[in-house]
Amino acid sequence: EAQVTQNPRYLITVTGKKLTVTCSQNMNHEYMSWYRQDPGLGLRQIYYSMNVEVTDKGDVPEGYKVSRKEKRNFPLILESPSPNQTSLYFCASRSGGAGQETQYFGPGTRLLVL
């Protein structure tokens, strides 16, 4: 089954404790991205990647890192989480081909930073 998976689905942590949220897709998509969703603000893009070893900042990259060493994986790293990073996070992927603009979203990771 074609899907985007994220782990963990729920995470409670404390300020400053490094964490990684994994994202994996099995559709051989070139393009992957991370969004955060906050009440009243909708979805905002954090980082995106056009292909392996190619990443770029989205609208709200501060406090986040990403890497794209393999095509299927795009982990989101919070080196020193802060309470303002409490949010619902979504990973998404899409094919890079023309006419293939639909993005496929993971189920979300709900993060609480105390």
Place this chain on the structure above:
Amino acid sequence: SQQGEEDPQALSIQEGENATMNCSYKTSINNLQWYRQNSGRGLVHLILIRSNEREKHSGRLRVTLDTSKKSSSLLITASRAADTASYFCATEISGYSTLTFGKGTMLLVSP
């Protein structure tokens, strides 16, 4: 930066009625997409309309695009309680680029 803005923010209707949501955006686009999100879950793609298209249909969904007004509308006909969700428009400025989402319309369909 927010490209698409949905209107209304919330909409409450009865089953069987039609629901119309609007989206306005600021810059020229390559395509506009509508997504649905059930409470706290992942987004599901509904329909995509390209900048050279004016109207598209998919089942009970009808999307229009007016590039001169930089606006789009999503019509759900004969709504059902299962249509209760948040609906987001997202714009893509050029092929191969990122999607920019609006803040969404929360639709409640009562039995």
